[in-house]
Amino acid sequence: MSLFFTILILLVIIGFPFLLRRLQLSRFGYWLLGGYFILLIASVVAYTFIPTEEFADEEELPTEMTNRIYLVHEILDQGVPLEEFEQYKKKEWEFPVGTEESFSLYAGPDYQFPVIIIKRVEDQEAIHVDYYEVTPEIDVEPVHEEGEVTVYNHSGELTIEVLGYKLYRFNSMEKGFPFNQFEEEEDHSWIYYDVFDDERMFYITIPADIELNVDPDMDVHWLN
Amino acid sequence: MSLNKMDLSAAVKKQLNYKMKVYVGMISSLVIVQVIGIFFSVVSPLQGYSTMDYVEIEYMNYNTLNIITLTSLWALIHAIIMTTKNEWENAFPFVGNTLSNHLANMIFLVGASIVAGIVTILASFTVRVYLYYFTDELFFMSPGFVLNGGDLLAGTVTVILHFLLLCAIGYFLGTVTRLHRLLPVLLPIVVIGLLITINYINHDWMMNTVEFYYGETSMAVFLMKIVVTAGILFACSIAISSRTEVRK
Incomplete structure (x- = not known):
């Protein structure tokens, strides 16, 4: 399974650029990156709304973890x-x-x-x-x-x-x-x-x- | 205008422009690899099980290592591809020489490393956001979920340098394969054989090498180690290439 996965990934990495070039779709590469980048920025914005206090602070563990x-x-x-x-x-x-x-x-x-x-x-x-x-x-x-x-x-x-x-x-x-x-x-x-x-x-x-x-x-x- | 009188920086600039157009497929493949990495980060967490007298615990530990691993593979492979004979020949309908071609390739790889580094760091937010908003996974006291400014700075610098190092290694290996037509087939065997032999002679060698770079806790020293190593590898690539190229 892992071998199959590795081959698949190698095919994507090597084959995809050639395929795009063959299909003359290479010019969409930067648009694809732009779209992906917008998605990532949207994730960062959404992340800022996650209340971080729900997660333990690494330096100050909650009392239930230390005062048992x-x-x-x-x-x-x-x-x-x-x-x-x-x-x-x-x-x-x-x-x-x-x-x-x-x-x-x-x-x-x-x-x-x-x-x-x-x-x-x-x-x-x-x-x-x-x-x-x-x-x-x-x-x-x-x-x-x-x-x-x-x-x-x-x-x-x-x-x-x-x-x-x-x-x-x-x-x-x-x-x-x-x-x-x-x-x-x-x-x-x-x-x-x-x-x-x-x-x-x-x-x-x-x-x-x-x-x-x-x-x-x-x-x-x-x-x- | 004669080629001889062409300014090196102008030649590099022209070739870089050309490379940004011709290697756009590399950018598409980066996006695809990143999406696959995000997918596997979300669906295949490390699973663990622990049992005490009356209490059993099943836990899943998420991380973004898949994204980094796949993008590392992407960086290494594309740096090798850039040195293949076809790609090399394609660069010469334009003005320039071996040095300008190398410099343009290196600048392109540095830029690609920076882009790959930034999107990799941002993708780690995507994984967190997906897990938090779109699944009913319970994150119990998970300090690693929170990324602060310091983490982001350290993470971005580290991952960019990491990709740069892999690009330099890939570029060097790719250049070496052009020394002889059998080397593209033989080099992987030689490299793996060498690694096994060195590891046999000195068991800690590989671990120490990894530790030398990735065990470094000072950002400045880490930056220096990677930049110097990448610089040496790129310089070696230029030196090797100048011995093999007819076209100077």
Whole structure:
């Protein structure tokens, strides 16, 4: 295909002037250029009406790209109390302990590894599982969204299921050569991904005297 | 008036006028190539896909490299065509000599590079305008969409010099092929063979050469590098041609 395209382009570049000369249409060349030039000038005029503030400034990225909250980092590294992130709590479950002395924590077959924080709490009679989700604060809506988050207990086996996915589609325009010949064009794609990514976290509190065996594949952080 | 007494600048001017008429097809082909470039810039963006735990991203990255690539090809090929025997012979029903013919060709190529550079820069606006007004594409925080005055100045200077360099290379290669009748066939093989051999001996050579010109971050130095290189190539073309031409 690319070979065909290359040959086609070569034919246009070489053959077109000869064809025009043969058909005695060469004199239209400058008229063609004039018409094309008018079209280009019209494009420039139309371009000036595009509100440039819709596009991120390269030197000053929007706050939603730089001021994201990273729950796990805030809780584990910064020691911020969980209560401050109440607005991000989406679901909660409670599983009475009863006579069980130990529980196991498993992931469902299509589990997608959110971070799990576990804390032992004195004088607690049940296992509490809270689910937190930080979604991006951007104007872009996902073109596809499905998601199911469930936790269930089956005979002392706690299973976490996180299913589904979100699909975003977006476009970007590269300045590229020759506009960036004398400056380094920054690649912001990593920030884009960061902005689109959801952060999901389970916060599990268990009675202090309960033993909880965790599937080693899960990303678990014990607070105490 | 005798040819010998004809002023060089007057001869160049006359030949340039002639060339502007005879090479008008080159201008038409520039417009066609540009339109094809705009079309491919709009319909064939670079596509990417990225996935994180729960989030999948499909993105399309538009650029105007197609326009520049095709116009570069146009510049190189037309500079070669200008040195073909037929074109060369056609220039001599008029007053002038080899030097005036070369000078007229070079001035024409400089002018063609300037025109090609300006329309290439303006075409990048056409692509942006089409994508913004005539498609429902979502441009998410795309700083590259915005072109300011500095970008335009840098872009215009760069692309004109880029086309000038390609014209000079094409003109030089075209002139070299006139050294021997087999060279039009052999030269591409020799050039490609040489490039492969040099690259085999020194892997970084090609990269370093490209970097020497296109890695330059100072406009003045970039301008100097291209103008000096183009000047050397044109001078070599004149020198080679003077050894092969009967008509002085």
